[in-house]
Amino acid sequence: MNPKLNTRIYIAGHRGMVGSAIWRALEAKGYSNLIGTSSSELDLRNQAAVHDFFTNEKPEVVIDAAARVGGILANASFPYQFLMENMQIQNNLIDEALKLDVQKFIFLGSSCIYPKLAPQPLKEDYLLTGPLEPTNEWYAVAKITGVKTCEAIRKQFGKDFSSLMPTNLYGPFDNFDLNTSHVLPAMIRKLHEAKQSTVDGQQSTVTLWGTGSPMREFLFVEDLAEAVIFALENNLGDNLYNVGTGEDLSIKDLALLIQKIVGHTGEIIWDSSKPDGTPRKLMDVSKMTQAGWKAKTGLEEGIRKTYAWFLKNQENFKEVKI
């Protein structure tokens, strides 16, 4: 389909980091008929409520950025919720979208769908070729189910349902709760707070998780929002596309970069009782590049923007339990 500026676009999860970035980017491009509801207004795990919502709102396009999301520890600690809630949310959205003849559905998954020890960089074809990383296999299984459900609809009904697999994301409106966050916002918060708490003129020590040796790729969330709009406005023609920068670095090097940006001069300790997770998950982004989309924001530039956002908004995190 070719969306018009008044096409009715429902962004599920529009208050989250990803959904809100997509909303802002669509608004900036002039899309005027955006639909969003918070989880307190509409619990997407509730099938009947989702049915009523679709019947009333009649979206023409659905972008699914709603999910139970968290970093390595949250994933490993709540396997049932990460599996069940994600399947409930996506099943309700996809099934109602199919029944009510939504013209385009974009499902967002994650790079953890690929096997733990798959060759690098990860090509879309490597899906279901080996065992998953145990810390997040529950979330990964839910996301694989979402990819396959969209693929089944595409195959059986010829409808434009497709999946984008973003690498690890970061940016404004990220989650800075140290128990549930991903590594990049956790490092910004830990290093910033340690910089501010000096003891005898020395900045405090920061404890990070694992060995620091895993490799990760990071994409600025506003670049992902551009990729989603690219997929919305172009008929990509296939079911599954990786979205990333195609570059990675070690967790240790990420810590050194954030330390420099934040201005922390204290010591960093690595707590190897915490899991490392998958050793590497670098995306092969050639399919998206060939389609015509490429990430724009360099890692240092993106972290500087995110840190600036954190400094402006950190009062909101004060009540979060560490």
Ligand SMILES: NC(=O)c1ccc[n+]([C@@H]2O[C@H](COP(=O)([O-])OP(=O)(O)OC[C@H]3O[C@@H](n4cnc5c(N)ncnc54)[C@H](OP(=O)(O)O)[C@@H]3O)[C@@H](O)[C@H]2O)c1
């Ligand atoms: N963050 C990453 O590093 C990353 C990496 C790859 C892929 N992704 C994917 O990107 C998508 C969005 O992630 P995010 O980082 O933006 O997460 P987020 O900030 O936690 O946002 C998740 C959104 O989902 C909504 N939601 C959760 N449970 C819901 C429910 N039961 N009913 C209704 N809404 C519900 C929340 O709504 P309320 O705010 O109203 O509660 C929230 O707006 C997910 O599909 C995720 O897998 C994220």
Ligand SMILES: C[C@@H]1O[C@H](OP(=O)(O)OP(=O)(O)OC[C@H]2O[C@@H](n3cnc4c(=O)[nH]c(N)nc43)[C@H](O)[C@@H]2O)[C@@H](O)[C@H](O)[C@@H]1O
């Ligand atoms: C994108 C998401 O990635 C998630 O995997 P994954 O990259 O390991 O998740 P992260 O939580 O970002 O952790 C990445 C790496 O950073 C290390 N790390 C170091 N210090 C910290 C810290 O203070 N907090 C956190 N959170 N990590 C830290 C962590 O041990 C791991 O090796 C998956 O669990 C999800 O399913 C999803 O796919």
